[in-house]
Amino acid sequence: MGSVCFCISFSLIRGEDLQFRQTSIPPLTVDGHLQVLTVSSSVPLRVSAALSAAEESRRTLEELLQKERLLSDTLQRHLQGSQSWADSLGQKLGQLDTVERHVKYLQCLAHIEELSDSIQQFLMTSSVWEAVGAVGTMAKLDLGLKESRCAHLQAHLRETLRFWHKILKDRLASDFDEVLTQLQWPFLSPPVASLSPPANAAELASQLELLVSQLLSLQTSDDLTAESKLTPSRPGLAPATPLSLPIQIMLLPLSKRFRYHFAGNRQTNSLSKPEWFLTQVLMWMGYSSNFMEEKIQPILNRARANINAKVLPYFLPLLFVFGIDEVELCRGLLSLVQEKLASDAPRLLYDDALFCHLVDEVLQFERELRTTHGYPSSLPGALPILLEESIFQKWLSVEKKMAVEKVDAMLSAEGAWSSQYRDITDVDELKAPDCAETFMTLLLTITDRYRSLPCPRAQLSFLALQKELVDDFRIRLTQVMKEESRCPLGARYCAILNATNYISSVLSDWADNVFFLQLQQAAVSLGEEVWGPLGATEVGRLASLEGSIFEGLLGLLERLKGDMLGRLLDAVMREVREKAQPYCRDRWLSLPSQSDQATMSLSSSACPMMLCMRDRLLQLQQLLCLPLFQSFWQGLAERLDHFLYQDVILCNHFNEGGAAQLQFDMMRNLFPLFGHYCKRPENFFKHVKEACIILTLNVGSALLLRDVLQQSQEEGENFSSEAQKPLPESALNELGVYRLAPCDVLILLSLRASWPGK
16 A cells, blocks of 8 residues: 555656546455555556656756857857957948938038029029929928938028028019009009000910919928018917918018008007008908909919918808918908007007007907908907907906996986887887996997907906996996885886896896807806806706806896885785775675665775775886786785785674675776786685685575584594595585685684574
């Protein structure tokens, strides 16, 4: 057994599976002694074979390791011996690289000199197109060396390019200017169509096309040579792509005239008259439109130039065909305006009148530029000048100052609280007083002024100013209302209420306007910069358009409107209560029955109350707008219903004649007063109507109803479980009583004096 255990352990060391199991050894019996001996004798043979294989592997491994050491030593000696060769070869390669770079440098210089000589030769032989092509090749070489660190080579190439470009440009510009002069450019007044074209019209057209095409071919070199001359743009001026060469040359005489008239000490250069230079630029755009469309734009189209030479918008579809996206002449003239405005605007910061005039003229100029002359909205106009920080803050402060002054003037005007449409019924639905209508017109004017601003942040600043003005106007209305609250039924008090409702209605309409919805989304995207620290719920409501940017103001205006309506109702109810005192103390218990009277008539004690309500309803219908009057008469009906029920019905006892008289007064006199404003006025007097039903029930029905209600009150919950007995609510509903509770009906039944046995 010991040999068997040794065999198992050795096999596990070698990782071999001998598939030796205890169950594989036959049980030790008397007859199985030979089997045990056979297994024990086979194990030593396998162990010795394994040991021999392991020894052979060890010898092979040692031989391989010895060869590796020999090879490593040989390789190390070889590397040490070849290191000097590698160092020498690296030095030679470095020298070759330097020589190669020097050769390329010299080749580049030679190429520059070759191009320069060829340009000179072309110019001497008047081969302008070839000279233009050579300058273009030199410009491409300049672009190719842009990433190079050879600063001197770049400078030499740029200077050479600038030299030949200037010579060629001056030559072409001179010829181009001569052709333009013959074509009567620039147009400083409305062009007059000649009856017969000039004799050399075809030649001029050919020369014009040739020169424009050649100048366009110089555009790349012109852009490169202009890079070093670029100066940082002034605040408020956005960087723009350079104008095309033909347009630059065409703008030169206009630019000279502009600076001559509107710079220096000329009388036309007046800070108080910005409209002079703004109007002049617009006139030049209009005068030049036909020439640019008929003469220049076709040449640009044939040259596939990515520019737009003309001005007017009806040519825009053709521009998209050729990928034309720049309105060149407008852009060039507009640069003069931008430069002039950037110079003049800071000088007017301390003169409010002149500054306001400048802003008005710039806004008008921008409007005409975009509409009349079709200047694309994607390109900056004159407005960015006004968005420079100091100028924009001045604009906001002046806008607020002027608005406050106008509000003061409109509130102190003689007809501030009267409507200018009061004599026109169809127009004067909201009955807005003149001050409120003028105020909202002022806000609308401010909106029109900042609507075209290219910056949402600036638009939101103006929106914040408008909201501030609305809140200030609300506070002023509140102050005037408190002064007029001693006479809430007066015309001025109602005018203040109409003004509050009018402003609230207009702001509600504005909240659904596309422009203000876009501003709301812009405000949400800007976050706390505009709204301040808001909760996630408020921001979510604004983002989902459930809320509005005027929500806070609308809440304050609705609160003011509700407070004023409450004061108005209190004043009317005080009069009604005073007039209704005799009616409350009437002898309802001793009035004759209906059968004893020939005809029923209104109670004499109710006449003052009815007349008072009629007069006030007619008066306020004339003074209040329709939505407010509807809220008023409905609120009055609700209060009257409660007052008559509490102070007249529940405070008295009624015989049959008294109940009939009360019902006649209500059904035939009170309810018809409100029948002018709705089809079923009794629905607004449910307590009174249902009380009259209970008081005028015949005796039998009243007794039966009283028994049902009393039994229901005594039995409580058990009563409702008995299917054979009616519920008290069902009995009341059959009589038309829905508002009054069973306990209230019992109280009313106890007020009846006509019971059997009494």
